[in-house]
Amino acid sequence: MVNVEEFAKRLNIIMDFYQLSAALLADKIDVQRSSISHLLSGRNKPSLEFVLKILKTFPEVELYWLLNGVGNFPKKQTLGSIQNPPTLFSNEKKITVEKTFPIKTIEENSKEIERIVIFFKDGSFKNYTS
Known part of the structure; x- marks a missing residue:
C-alpha cells in the first residue's frame, strides 16, 4: 500500500x-x-x-x-565508470559519494575492502562494491 x-x-x-x-x-x-x-x-x-x-x-x-521509498533517486550508477561522484537523495538530504575504490587498510597483512553498506534511517540502504 x-x-x-x-x-x-x-x-x-x-x-x-x-x-x-x-x-x-x-x-x-x-x-x-x-x-x-x-x-x-x-x-x-x-x-x-x-x-x-x-x-x-x-x-x-x-x-x-x-x-x-526503497531504492535510490536518481537511479544508482556503477561507481567504477563514473568520472564525477554521483549525487544521491535520501530523506531529502543531499549526499555526495566520492569514488575511492579500492581502499586498503594499514595493517601488517593489507586487506582490500570488498564492499561498504550505508544504512539510512528510513530502512533503505546503499551497497557499494569495488
Missing part, C-alpha cells in the same frame, strides 16, 4: 530535481494540473497510469523508490 504523504514528498523531490512546478510537471506527463495538486495535498492516491507516466518521462526514477 502506498503511503500518500510519503509519495507526495517523493513527488516533490522529483519536481525539485528537475526544477519543475506542479503545472509544468502536469504538462510534461500529460495529466490535469488538478491531479498533481490532489496528489501533493494527499487527497488522492496515485493511479497506475500516473506512476507509469512518471517512470516513462523520467527514466532516472526507480519504481520502488517512487512507490515506497
Whole structure:
C-alpha cells in the first residue's frame, strides 16, 4: 500500500530535481494540473497510469523508490565508470559519494575492502562494491 504523504514528498523531490512546478510537471506527463495538486495535498492516491507516466518521462526514477521509498533517486550508477561522484537523495538530504575504490587498510597483512553498506534511517540502504 502506498503511503500518500510519503509519495507526495517523493513527488516533490522529483519536481525539485528537475526544477519543475506542479503545472509544468502536469504538462510534461500529460495529466490535469488538478491531479498533481490532489496528489501533493494527499487527497488522492496515485493511479497506475500516473506512476507509469512518471517512470516513462523520467527514466532516472526507480519504481520502488517512487512507490515506497526503497531504492535510490536518481537511479544508482556503477561507481567504477563514473568520472564525477554521483549525487544521491535520501530523506531529502543531499549526499555526495566520492569514488575511492579500492581502499586498503594499514595493517601488517593489507586487506582490500570488498564492499561498504550505508544504512539510512528510513530502512533503505546503499551497497557499494569495488
